[in-house]
Amino acid sequence: MLRKSERDRRPAFKRPLDAAAQPGQAVRRIVRKEDFKRLDRARRLGATLVFDAATGVPITKPRGAKVDPAVCQLSDANQATCGSSVALAPPNTADACVGVGRFGLTPPTMAALREIFAQIVQDGKLVQWDGNNTDKRERCYGFLPGKTEEARARISFRMRHHEDAARAAADEARNWGCSKELGPLSAPWLAAVEEVVAKVRKTLPAYSPYRDYVTLSGLVAFQPNLHNGTDYLPLHLDDPEFEGFGVVIVTVGMEGEAVIVIVDEGDEGEAERAWSFPLAVGQGYCLASDARNKCHHGVLAEASPRRESLNLRFGLHPPTGPLSAANEVDRHWPSAEELGFIPGSASPLGAASAAGQATRNP
Ligand SMILES: O=C(O)CCC(=O)C(=O)O
Numbered sequence: 001m002l003r004k005s006e007r008d009r010r011p012a013f014k015r016p017l018d019a020a021a022q023p024g025q026a027v028r029r030i031v032r033k034e035d036f037k038r039l040d041r042a043r044r045l046g047a048t049l050v051f052d053a054a055t056g057v058p059i060t061k062p063r064g065a066k067v068d069p070a071v072c073q074l075s076d077a078n079q080a081t082c083g084s085s086v087a088l089a090p091p092n093t094a095d096a097c098v099g100v101g102r103f104g105l106t107p108p109t110m111a112a113l114r115e116i117f118a119q120i121v122q123d124g125k126l127v128q129w130d131g132n133n134t135d136k137r138e139r140c141y142g143f144l145p146g147k148t149e150e151a152r153a154r155i156s157f158r159m160r161h162h163e164d165a166a167r168a169a170a171d172e173a174r175n176w177g178c179s180k181e182l183g184p185l186s187a188p189w190l191a192a193v194e195e196v197v198a199k200v201r202k203t204l205p206a207y208s209p210y211r212d213y214v215t216l217s218g219l220v221a222f223q224p225n226l227h228n229g230t231d232y233l234p235l236h237l238d239d240p241e242f243e244g245f246g247v248v249i250v251t252v253g254m255e256g257e258a259v260i261v262i263v264d265e266g267d268e269g270e271a272e273r274a275w276s277f278p279l280a281v282g283q284g285y286c287l288a289s290d291a292r293n294k295c296h297h298g299v300l301a302e303a304s305p306r307r308e309s310l311n312l313r314f315g316l317h318p319p320t321g322p323l324s325a326a327n328e329v330d331r332h333w334p335s336a337e338e339l340g341f342i343p344g345s346a347s348p349l350g351a352a353s354a355a356g357q358a359t360r361n362p
Contacts, residue, residue: 035234046274056103056203097275099289101203112192127178136228141179143221148181154316160242200286210288213247213315223311231305235298240325246313252284256304264295293329
């Protein structure tokens with residue numbers, strides 16, 4: 001059985017203060033959370049991915065190689081960023097990020113996705129991500145017709161770590177409370193989903209079992225995310241039978257630029273590897289396979305803390321079999337008991353965060 005290594009025990013990275021920084025900025029940097037430092041370190045030490053323009057698949061570039069801007073999957077307006085964002089990835093790292101892809105969306109699709117985003121936000125009651133009223137980030141859900149019932153049967157719509165029954169029930173009620181089931185999608189909305197589906201499928205190899213989930217009928221829910229002034233989203237794993245459901249998870253940049261960071265802590269005996277890539281408004285990225293199942297992902301959005309994103313969650317893991325959550329995702333991760341979380345304790349997240357560790361949920 002594969003087993004992730006114990007959590008990162010290296011001391012937190014101390015970022016030297018920029019001499020040119022204003023006093024306010026300097027203070028802000030000093031008090032940055034460990035979560036931010038961990039993301040920042042992964043960005044600095046890991047490889048920066050570039051993507052094939054035609055397929056959205058990440059490309060390996062040996063150290064020192066020149067990158068043809070034509071291979072970058074960025075809109076014309078971002079071509080300049082494209083060249084400068086290309087890191088010279090150490091060999092054998094960029095190619096190992098299996099299951100990540102990035103693609104650009106057309107203006108009509110973005111217009112339709114904006115309408116979907118606005119309608120779900122307007123109809124739904126937004127809830128804070130962490131459920132304890134201290135997280136500024138908010139989200140809500142719009143389930144596709146008929147998918148609410150399916151999801152109710154397959155997931156516990158809460159964070160996994162609530163051992164206390166009352167807290168778990170409250171978290172579940174909160175998440176269902178910010179969810180609505182959409183009516184039949186209008187023609188432009190359908191066309192937008194079809195474009196996302198076609199582009200995500202191109203990033204996955206033809207033989208990939210994950211492709212089967214990325215279809216119009218496989219889309220379970222949209223999830224608008226409002227980052228509300230936070231300049232990062234900590235590294236986390238989307239918990240498949242809980243509120244991080246979805247066999248393949250797609251996220252579209254709706255407002256504000258960001259850098260997406262992916263970290264594979266490695267199985268026992270393996271070194272940690274990290275990758276990052278910029279995500280502009282109008283671009284989407286997908287997490288399937290190892291990128292979804294074995295890696296943490298997080299977001300740096302220092303330049304645009306008011307960023308907004310839209311998740312499209314495709315497929316629900318079957319309860320048994322090779323593509324079950326237990327087989328696909330859970331076997332790669334230590335259980336709560338192994339991590340030393342005490343059943344019935346208020347929340348292991350606080351402790352994990354304080355220690356600068358990544359968490360299962362954002
Ligand atoms: O906003 C993003 O790019 C990521 C969102 C995310 O990680 C999540 O919903 O789990």
